Amino acid sequence: MTPSLRLYFSVLDKIAPQYAASKVFHVLSNPRQKKLRDFENEILDQSEKKRIQFNQFEIQTYRWGKGNSRKVICVHGWEGQAGNFGAIVQLMVSQDFEVVAVDAPSHGYSSRGDTNMFEYIDLITKIALEEKPEVIISHSFGSVVTAGVLRRNPEIIVKDWIMVTTPHNFRERIQDVSDALNVTDRTIDRLIKMIEDSTGEHIEDLNMSTFTSDLPNLSQALIIHSVHDKILPIRTSRMVHETMAKSELIELENLGHYKILWADEVLEIIKSRIE
Numbered sequence: 001m002t003p004s005l006r007l008y009f010s011v012l013d014k015i016a017p018q019y020a021a022s023k024v025f026h027v028l029s030n031p032r033q034k035k036l037r038d039f040e041n042e043i044l045d046q047s048e049k050k051r052i053q054f055n056q057f058e059i060q061t062y063r064w065g066k067g068n069s070r071k072v073i074c075v076h077g078w079e080g081q082a083g084n085f086g087a088i089v090q091l092m093v094s095q096d097f098e099v100v101a102v103d104a105p106s107h108g109y110s111s112r113g114d115t116n117m118f119e120y121i122d123l124i125t126k127i128a129l130e131e132k133p134e135v136i137i138s139h140s141f142g143s144v145v146t147a148g149v150l151r152r153n154p155e156i157i158v159k160d161w162i163m164v165t166t167p168h169n170f171r172e173r174i175q176d177v178s179d180a181l182n183v184t185d186r187t188i189d190r191l192i193k194m195i196e197d198s199t200g201e202h203i204e205d206l207n208m209s210t211f212t213s214d215l216p217n218l219s220q221a222l223i224i225h226s227v228h229d230k231i232l233p234i235r236t237s238r239m240v241h242e243t244m245a246k247s248e249l250i251e252l253e254n255l256g257h258y259k260i261l262w263a264d265e266v267l268e269i270i271k272s273r274i275e
Contacts, residue, residue: 009181021190043086060109065093077140081108121148147211169207226255
């Protein structure tokens with residue numbers, strides 16, 4: 001965040017914390033657009049593309065390996081997009097998987113507007129009910145979304161869930177944004193109430209331990225995370241693993257939060273997992 005923006009929110013925090021909270025809520029509801037690299041766009045151009053209507057959004061969908069014997073859904077993270085999975089898409093198609101992915105509401109090539117994780121959960125629920133995937137591969141916040149899908153929809157049966165990094169709780173996300181904007185508990189407390197009112201969930205229940213504590217519709221899960229991830233610390237995946245009986249955790253070295261999706265060792269781990 002720029003110094004001027006931090007100063008603006010700092011002043012709001014002191015004189016109008018309720019208004020400051022509404023502005024932070026807007027930031028949380030409007031993910032930043034990150035430009036894809038050329039090779040990521042090239043993978044998207046190899047897909048069968050389709051736009052679908054979902055709530056107030058035009059959602060961009062992608063499909064590779066149509067007609068292959070098994071299906072996988074790839075669920076990207078907050079401020080990510082389907083193109084981030086390019087290397088994994090190529091691997092899964094080579095292993096006879098049909099791969100389905102979407103750009104979430106207000107992400108990638110989907111249309112823009114206020115959104116939240118529960119709207120993203122509803123979208124992936126719709127896709128999963130239609131596609132009936134054998135495997136789900138998620139990245140970062142996409143792991144929270146996937147957990148929400150499986151928790152709320154026991155009829156969605158998944159053989160394997162591969163998390164390429166995962167956060168642990170939503171409160172940390174709030175704290176990260178609040179720290180970046182330089183606001184205090186005066187604003188944060190009001191923001192949390194807004195989130196709880198809009199989602200119908202208590203803030204302490206918005207965590208992966210709650211979401212994954214009992215998933216009878218999931219056979220097994222694998223978490224892959226690098227100890228050098230500067231965006232999500234390794235401790236978040238360790239916390240999820242500790243409370244998720246069906247999970248295995250593999251810790252890697254010298255990989256960044258996005259670079260991990262293209263790393264050869266990760267592709268080898270996934271390949272051995274699905275063979």
